[in-house]
Amino acid sequence: MKKNLQDIDKVFKDALDDHLEPVPAGVWDALNNDLDKKQAFHYRKKYYRTKRLALLLLLLVFSGIAYQLFVAAPGKTNTGVVQTQLPAALQKNGQDVSLPVKKPATAKELVTTETAPDAGNAAVRKGDIVAAETTAATEKKSSNQAKIELTEKKAANTINPTVARTLQLNKPAAAMKAQRRDNTKRTQEQVASLQKNNTLQQTLSSGKANSKLDSKPSSKALTLATTDIGRDDLSAGAIISVNIKHTASQLHTANGKTNTAVIQPIRRLVSPIAAYQYQPPLYLSETTAVEVVAFTAMPSMLLLDNTAANSSLQKEKSPAETKQFPKHPISLMAFASPNHSFRRLENDNRLSGPVLNKKLAEQQEQQVASYSVGLLVNYGIGKKLILQSGLVFSSAKTNIAPKTIFARPDNSGRTKYEFNCSSGSSFLSPKTGTVPAVGDSIHVMGSSSTLTYIGVPLSLNYVWKKGKFLIKPGIGLSVNFLTSGKSATSFGASVGHQKETASINGLKTAYVDGSLGLGAEFMLNQRFSVGLRPLLRMALTAVNRDTPIRTYQNYVSLETGIKINL
Amino acid sequence: MYSVCLRFSRSRHEAEEILQEGFIKVFVSLHKYRDEGSFEGWVRKIMINTALQRYRSRSALHAVVSLELTQHHPSSDKEEILANLSAKELLRMVQELPPVYRMVFNLYVFEGYQHKEIASLLNISEGTSKSNLHDARRWLKEKITRETSVDNLKKLYL
Numbered sequence: 001m002k003k004n005l006q007d008i009d010k011v012f013k014d015a016l017d018d019h020l021e022p023v024p025a026g027v028w029d030a031l032n033n034d035l036d037k038k039q040a041f042h043y044r045k046k047y048y049r050t051k052r053l054a055l056l057l058l059l060l061v062f063s064g065i066a067y068q069l070f071v072a073a074p075g076k077t078n079t080g081v082v083q084t085q086l087p088a089a090l091q092k093n094g095q096d097v098s099l100p101v102k103k104p105a106t107a108k109e110l111v112t113t114e115t116a117p118d119a120g121n122a123a124v125r126k127g128d129i130v131a132a133e134t135t136a137a138t139e140k141k142s143s144n145q146a147k148i149e150l151t152e153k154k155a156a157n158t159i160n161p162t163v164a165r166t167l168q169l170n171k172p173a174a175a176m177k178a179q180r181r182d183n184t185k186r187t188q189e190q191v192a193s194l195q196k197n198n199t200l201q202q203t204l205s206s207g208k209a210n211s212k213l214d215s216k217p218s219s220k221a222l223t224l225a226t227t228d229i230g231r232d233d234l235s236a237g238a239i240i241s242v243n244i245k246h247t248a249s250q251l252h253t254a255n256g257k258t259n260t261a262v263i264q265p266i267r268r269l270v271s272p273i274a275a276y277q278y279q280p281p282l283y284l285s286e287t288t289a290v291e292v293v294a295f296t297a298m299p300s301m302l303l304l305d306n307t308a309a310n311s312s313l314q315k316e317k318s319p320a321e322t323k324q325f326p327k328h329p330i331s332l333m334a335f336a337s338p339n340h341s342f343r344r345l346e347n348d349n350r351l352s353g354p355v356l357n358k359k360l361a362e363q364q365e366q367q368v369a370s371y372s373v374g375l376l377v378n379y380g381i382g383k384k385l386i387l388q389s390g391l392v393f394s395s396a397k398t399n400i401a402p403k404t405i406f407a408r409p410d411n412s413g414r415t416k417y418e419f420n421c422s423s424g425s426s427f428l429s430p431k432t433g434t435v436p437a438v439g440d441s442i443h444v445m446g447s448s449s450t451l452t453y454i455g456v457p458l459s460l461n462y463v464w465k466k467g468k469f470l471i472k473p474g475i476g477l478s479v480n481f482l483t484s485g486k487s488a489t490s491f492g493a494s495v496g497h498q499k500e501t502a503s504i505n506g507l508k509t510a511y512v513d514g515s516l517g518l519g520a521e522f523m524l525n526q527r528f529s530v531g532l533r534p535l536l537r538m539a540l541t542a543v544n545r546d547t548p549i550r551t552y553q554n555y556v557s558l559e560t561g562i563k564i565n566l
Numbered sequence: 567m568y569s570v571c572l573r574f575s576r577s578r579h580e581a582e583e584i585l586q587e588g589f590i591k592v593f594v595s596l597h598k599y600r601d602e603g604s605f606e607g608w609v610r611k612i613m614i615n616t617a618l619q620r621y622r623s624r625s626a627l628h629a630v631v632s633l634e635l636t637q638h639h640p641s642s643d644k645e646e647i648l649a650n651l652s653a654k655e656l657l658r659m660v661q662e663l664p665p666v667y668r669m670v671f672n673l674y675v676f677e678g679y680q681h682k683e684i685a686s687l688l689n690i691s692e693g694t695s696k697s698n699l700h701d702a703r704r705w706l707k708e709k710i711t712r713e714t715s716v717d718n719l720k721k722l723y724l
Contacts, residue, residue, distance in 0.1 A: 008703050008710075009675045012656055016573065017676065019653040023568045027582045031589050408622070409689040438666065438690075 052540055056514065059475045066462055070384060331378045333390075333531065335561025339370035341396045344539070344552040345422055356548040361422040364401040368448075371395055372557055376457070384463050386472065392455040394480065396553060398423070400447040407436035417442055419489055422549045423449050424506030426487045430498050447489040449504060451543065451553070453480040459515060470529070472519035478537065481510045506547040513539045513554070521563060529563040567613050573660050573672050574617035588616040614677060618687055621669055651710065659709050666690075667702035674699050 345358045374392035381387050398421070405417045405428070415436050416427035430442065459476020485504040519533035539552035571581040571588070591612050599608055663671060669688055673679040674695075679687070681695040688695070 008706055012660065012706070013675055015651075015653045015656045016569070016660070019569055019657065021568050021572055021657075023585065024578075024582060027568075027585055030582075031586050 052514075059516070063460060063462070063475065067382075067385065070462070070464075329378070329380045329565055331529075331563050331565045333376045333378060333561050333563040334374070335376065335531070335533075335559040336373045337371065337535070337557040337559040339372055339394070339396070339555045339557045341367045341370035341553065341555050343367065343422070343554060346542070346550040346552070348546075348548055348550055351546070351548040356420040356422075358549055361549055364403065365398050365422055367396060367398045369395075369397045370555065372555070372559070374455075374559075376561075378461075378563070380463075386461040386463055386474075388459045388461055388474065388476070389457060392457055392478070393452070393483075394455060394555070395450065395452045396555075397448055397450045400449065402443065402445050402447075404441050404443050407440040407442075408438055415440075419444065419447065419487055419502070420548065421447075421449050421487065421504070422547075422551045423451060423485060423487075424504040424544050424547050426489075426502035426504050428489055428500050428502055430491045430500055442491060445490040447487060449487045450484070451482070451504075451507070452484045453511075454483050455480040455513075457515065459517070461517075461519065468523045470519075470521040470523070470531075472517075472521065472533075474515075474517050474519065476515045476517075477540075478513050478515060479510055480513060482507055482543075506544045508541075508543060508545055511539055511541045511543045511553070513537045517559075519559075527565050529565070531559075531561055531563055533557075533559040533561075535559055567609060569657075570610060570613050570676075571617065572657060573676060574614065574621075574668065576661055576665070576668075580620075584613065584617050584620060587620075588613040591616060614673075618669065621665055622689070651714070655713075659706055659713075662709070663702055663705060667698050667705060670695055670698040671702040671706075 345361055347358045372392055372394040374390055376388050376390035376392075379387045379389075400421055405419050407415050407417050410416050410418075410427040414429075415438055416429045417436060417440075419426045419428050429436075436442075455478045457476050457478035459474045459478075461472040461474030464471040464473075485507040486501055487504055488499060488501045491498045491500070515535055515537045517533050517535035519531055521529045521531040523529045535555075535557040537555040537557065539554055541552075542550040543553050544551055567588070568581065568585055571584040572578065575581040575584055588609075592609055595612070599605065660668060660671065666688070670684055673684045673687065674681070681692045681699070684690075684695045685692040690698075
């Protein structure tokens with residue numbers, strides 16, 4: 001036996017090698033459940049990715065639709081009107097002739113005009129809206145041809161845009177006041193008449209309309225439609241909104257000449273809506289029906305003249321004005337923001353256990369201070385879209401509750417105390433005087449982990465302009481590169497209140513997040529703007545790998561900054 | 567496999583957890599199995615790795631070993647005493663070994679690993695592995711001696 005005991009290995013090997021123990025039945029049930037859970041987790045994880053992808057696609061689709069609706073579509077709508085050009089010969093020596101308001105307008109004669117604000121002054125400034133006179137012969141021919149063409153094409157070419165126009169009246173206030181009621185009544189009658197006839201095509205294709213066209217010797221008639229203009233507005237200007245029912249074919253005669261009255265481009269816009277819808281230069285023919293749908297005196301809106309114009313007006317603006325709204329502006333924006341950081345934690349199936357798991361981390365850890373600073377470059381890629389990129393420095397700090405940590409060999413084989421947190425682990429070697437053995441423990445009083453990243457965002461922003469304000473919703477992606485991941489740990493009195501900082505292992509060098517923001521900017525002047533942007537940044541990939549917990553770092557930021565137009 | 571897990575664990579409950587975790591790995595990694603060795607050997611290796619992984623992740627919780635608790639007891643008829651020790655009792659003794667000793671002893675005695683391999687698996691030096699094996703053997707001998715002495719005394723006086 002003594003020999004047996006000396007060969008203790010053999011004793012145990014002989015006894016236990018062939019020893020079998022029955023497996024408790026519960027183990028197999030648990031195994032089944034666990035396998036189901038694994039499978040469910042796999043599908044859930046798969047679903048997460050699909051959801052993220054779907055969300056991204058949805059945002060892209062919405063962006064595309066928004067672009068089509070708000071950027072591309074308006075230009076297309078008015079193309080039929082805008083592209084119609086008239087020969088210069090129809091203008092008298094390059095000068096326009098204004099016609100006073102003198103008689104009730106028919107549907108085809110009603111156009112808008114803008115004349116000098118001086119009372120009684122018949123002289124017309126450049127840019128005023130006038131009706132050009134044409135010869136009666138040409139008029140007759142063209143009218144007949146227009147009749148034929150319109151009958152054939154009818155509604156096929158109908159374009160019915162709504163255009164807002166500014167009018168300034170060339171009559172003294174007293175005279176206008178006296179005439180106001182008459183004009184209002186007249187306009188209402190015209191609108192009613194137009195509505196009754198539905199469209200210009202219907203009007204022109206009818207025998208009545210033809211006879212009108214034929215019998216009319218000239219298209220010079222120009223009538224100002226007014227409804228209700230305040231006393232002050234007479235000198236300051238007023239706004240009129242009109243519906244133009246227009247058929248392109250009406251503008252051409254059989255011999256190729258245009259038979260229309262020429263209306264000079266309207267220069268004065270008074271509201272963002274008007275600016276948005278405006279398509280200069282606008283020419284209205286005698287066969288263009290103008291339906292007055294609204295007329296409101298809005299002197300206060302005149303103040304917005306210079307700020308409400310959109311890019312379509314740039315051709316007519318002075319160089320100084322054009323500079324204010326460059327087509328492809330490049331601007332720099334410096335910002336700083338306090339962040340509310342929050343994380344999504346996921347257990348790693350292989351590594352999470354009783355030492356560290358999601359539940360434990362959520363109990364022990366709390367994110368506290370977080371901030372971002374950055375410099376962004378904006379580049380306009382269209383009338384309404386801005387591409388944004390730059391550099392963003394972000395920092396997130398997490399406080400960790402006191403706990404006991406244990407010693408184990410690190411990667412180099414030296415035994416150190418391992419400090420685990422949701423971001424990763426770090427090995428600490430407090431100056432205790434003795435080298436810790438595997439399994440030795442020490443109490444940690446307080447600790448924190450700080451992660452800092454430099455992110456390179458790329459986002460697409462839609463710009464909606466409202467006076468001096470810019471509203472910029474946008475979506476984007478950002479690649480964040482780890483610059484530092486450290487844990488600061490304070491040891492208890494047992495080792496003399498030491499504090500030790502160590503790098504966190506297990507952090508990935510970069511992670512990706514998606515962002516969704518709504519920016520607002522106020523233009524101080526042509527060069528500087530101040531802005532505010534609430535921004536949500538959701539991590540698409542984890543910040544760490546091969547750790548018991550995978551951490552997804554998210555932020556809600558309030559970026560405040562100043563923008564410089566270059 | 568359950569016996570293997572029992573040897574590497576402190577308790578039956580822990581052995582069940584290792585077995586469960588090991589079998590999940592087997593199922594998940596089944597496609598990775600190549601017919602280069604016996605299937606049993608492949609599964610056994612997974613079980614051992616699972617136990618070692620568990621040991622490594624929980625190394626912080628392992629108690630520091632103290633051999634001073636064990637004392638030499640006079641032995642009587644050792645052959646008879648050894649015959650009285652069942653496999654279950656020997657298994658229990660292995661389970662009662664301090665974790666690091668248990669790992670080294672199991673890997674060396676039952677699995678046939680060399681000290682160099684053990685050192686690599688447990689993140690310790692080769693010398694530490696040898697020392698731990700020596701200590702484990704001594705611990706087990708003393709445990710057997712003590713327990714058989716108690717049993718004998720019981721038999722003698724009861």
